Amino acid sequence: MRKNSGGGFIRIFISVDMEGISGLVRWADVSSTGIDFERNRGLMTLDANAAIEGAFRAGATEVVVEENHGVEDLCVLDMTLIDPRCRVIRGAGRPGATTMAGLTADVGVVLLIGHHGRAGSFPGVMAHTISYGGFRLVRLAGEPIGEPDFFARRAAELGVPIGMVSGDQVVAEQVHAICPWAEAVIVKEALGNQSANCIPPALAREMIIEGAERTVSRALAGELPILTGAGGPYEFEVVLRKPAPEAMRENLASLEGFELLDDTLVQVTAPDMDLGFRRVAYLGYADRPGVTRH
Ligand SMILES: [Zn+2]
Known part of the structure; x- marks a missing residue:
């Protein structure tokens, strides 16, 4: 099985988090006790569906969606709404890196949907790195890092490019700092850590469809480089x-x-x-x- 092959097989990996979903700004929006949580699960699922739609429009043959939001044992997407053309990896106790079980070497490109800025960012909607309650900061080789940095390096180890991020302007800047070629769909302008100027989700989803379509087209054309310099220890x-x-x-x-x-x-x-x-x-x-x- 070749990726990006002229034969047309391309498997897309979409990591979906919640903090960067269009319309959501505060911790109560993404916590299972929040008054809008059920509604917001729907918004998360529809942003994911937008990325799936864009990927298939561009010629994806397989789309794997993996849940990255750490509440309810990583089962937050609404399975009654999710696009039936994809597969969904969810639930706790996955083998390997908790939220990257579907990120394998045969993936053509990685899309980060609903991701957020790293710990210590201001502004930055719900900015944190892995554990908001536990970690003040996470550094790699002395530099502060966020969750996209883990994905970008893991993807690079497997020979896979990061092609797109959706979220606020802060995560977009942080992803661009290491992957300047990535499409960035900014669905809200962070004003603080729990406030933003939001593009209405219905419009944001159109932007995500277009961004994902461009990303997968570029991946198929071999235009997306793989991050260099990754690799342990x-x-x-x-x-x-x-x-x-x-x-x-x-x-x-x-x-x-x-x-x-x-x-x-x-x-x-x-x-x-x-x-x-x-x-x-x-x-x-x-x-x-x-x-x-x-
Ligand atoms: Zn999250």
């Missing part, structure tokens, strides 16, 4: 919001790849980004006594 630093509790200290002491540098600073090392993502994400729940699986 990686060295991360995670700045915790609160001093590491005793249970976390005990868990980390028994595991490879973690070193507590001070009360709130953990160094994480990994040979590749699959393990790198898993190890950093683990720190979000490493405070549970005896939980070392990740």
Whole structure:
């Protein structure tokens, strides 16, 4: 199976998060207790459908959607609304990097839909990196990084380009900083961390369809480069919001790849980004006594 082949096979991977979905601005919008959560799941699904539509219009033969929003065990898309032409990877406990099980070497291009700025960004709608409650900042080789940085490097390790991001202007700038060729569909202008000037979702979805269509067309034409310079070993630093509790200290002491540098600073090392993502994400729940699986 070749990707981007003249024979026309092209498999598209769409990572869908919620913070960058059109119309959503505050934490209550993306939390299962929020008054609009059910409605907002629908908006998330419709932004995903827009990307799926654009991909198929451009000639995609297969579209895999993977859920990236960490509430309700990563089951947030509304399965009654999702485009029946795609496949959906959802639920917790996936093998490998938690939210990249569908990102394989035969993918032609990666689309990041509803993604958000990295931890420490202001403005930046619901900006965070993996764990809002747990992490103040995540650095890779000394530079602050966000979730798209993990995807871009993991994709590059597999020889796959990142082709598109949708969300606010902040995530668009951050993705462009490493993948300047990526299509950016800015569906809202962040004004703060929980406020934005929003393009109405019905219009934003038209923009996402067009962006995804352009992206997949460019991928088929071989116009999207693969990020260079990716490849392990990686060295991360995670700045915790609160001093590491005793249970976390005990868990980390028994595991490879973690070193507590001070009360709130953990160094994480990994040979590749699959393990790198898993190890950093683990720190979000490493405070549970005896939980070392990740
Ligand atoms: Zn999320």
